[in-house]
Ligand SMILES: *[C@@H]1O[C@H](CO)[C@@H](O)[C@H](O)[C@H]1NC(C)=O
């Protein structure tokens with residue numbers, strides 16, 4: 001009877017259909033925590049085993065080979081729950097509880113393992129050095145999180161909205177790396193600010209954060225001043241180069257008109273100012289590790305006129321235009337005046353003097369005068385030569401003593417010099433050499449060509465003639481008529497006296513001659529004195 005009941009009971013167990021009273025459900029666990037996947041089968045005494053992503057974990061209850069895995073509960077009461085100790089990313093899978101002999105399979109339960117992000121890393125931290133006014137992306141990275149971390153930026157505790165977020169899957173195909181870039185253009189005033197990058201995901205709901213301090217660096221800010229502002233040429237001036245910088249200044253370099261001044265390397269420079277400081281800027285270049293700043297200045301040096309362009313002598317043909325150019329520099333600004341020697345008339349106040357359709361009268365020396373008010377004056381002379389027909393200057397009446405040597409002179413000025421000079425008188429014509437009592441001598445001088453008609457001895461008829469001095473050049477001819485006048489003896493003596501001696505000798509001679517003369521005059525006219 002008992003055996004029957006046992007048999008009946010066994011039969012009943014087998015015949016009564018086995019079923020899951022508890023099945024594993026989808027679950028989420030934070031890495032490091034433990035999790036239990038429930039499995040209770042009623043009416044089954046056979047083998048129970050779990051699968052993970054379709055792979056059987058084994059038949060024994062302590063699951064050798066799976067250190068952190070075990071089965072929990074009393075198998076006699078049908079409990080086969082799977083306990084996972086200190087969950088890891090590798091436990092993230094689909095689990096199934098199977099009653100093999102009964103052909104039962106549980107619900108496929110998905111176990112999701114959440115992983116918190118690592119501490120965020122801000123590039124360049126903890127002190128991020130940035131260059132002023134240069135756009136920069138402040139970059140924060142949180143890796144190893146599942147799901148990807150959210151990232152929030154704070155500036156001095158105030159939330160920033162303009163960050164750019166991106167994320168990417170890591171090699172394990174489960175965790176993600178998140179990056180947030182906060183664009184900024186650092187200003188000097190941002191130095192010392194604290195930027196905080198805060199990351200969180202469901203595995204780290206409290207979040208983690210990293211803060212950095214901003215250090216804004218800039219090339220030196222430089223001002224270059226001159227003391228005093230205005231100096232006379234030859235006075236001392238001091239250049240002061242004041243600069244501020246972050247990081248600190250590493251050096252000063254000076255130059256003048258682009259040429260380095262190697263002996264100057266401090267924040268000031270003393271020089272003796274000359275006119276060149278008026279035109280060549282002095283520059284001070286200050287450097288630090290992020291850059292350098294170069295500032296230049298001129299000096300208001302006062303100086304008298306300095307010639308820049310020398311006027312060139314001109315030779316032009318009559319009727320043509322002529323121009324002279326002369327330029328000066330000076331400080332304060334100068335005034336310019338062109339004049340012609342022998343006249344006070346100002347012909348021009350500009351650098352260039354224009355002369356239209358010149359005549360031979362325009363020949364001469366012109367002066368270009370520069371005046372720097374209160375400082376100084378300077379001038380330059382330049383000559384104009386006008387090519388034209390010969391201009392002859394001769395005394396209309398020239399004198400000689402009868403029966404003595406006589407001379408008639410005719411000066412041919414102007415340019416170009418004469419090709420020939422001819423004396424005609426009576427029926428004579430002579431340009432050089434001699435003929436009878438007459439000979440011609442020609443001498444070149446600064447004033448022109450001097451032609452002299454020399455009479456070896458004057459006769460009475462010579463005083464009746466008109467002497468015609470004519471000169472030729474390629475522009476034409478010039479003529480002068482001269483007559484010879486008989487001369488009293490006295491003026492000749494004075495002339496000789498004047499030519500023989502100078503100064504006291506001359507005066508003594510005159511006195512002597514005057515006294516002799518008076519005595520002779522007293523004797524009566526007609527007498528002559530020969531010396
Ligand atoms: C900052 O990031 C944005 C977006 O990736 C990019 O367009 C920009 O060029 C970056 N700016 C700098 C200064 O790197």
Ligand SMILES: *[C@@H]1O[C@H](CO)[C@@H](O)[C@H](O)[C@H]1NC(C)=O
Pocket residue numbers: 253254255257258259283284285294295296
């Ligand atoms: C600074 O600038 C001036 C003008 O541009 C230049 O001539 C000079 O060489 C510069 N100075 C330095 C030290 O580079």
Ligand SMILES: *[C@@H]1O[C@H](CO)[C@@H](O)[C@H](O)[C@H]1NC(C)=O
Pocket residue numbers: 422424468469470479481
């Ligand atoms: C002077 O001489 C030149 C050449 O011999 C002649 O052409 C001219 O007419 C003369 N002049 C006078 C005023 O006699």
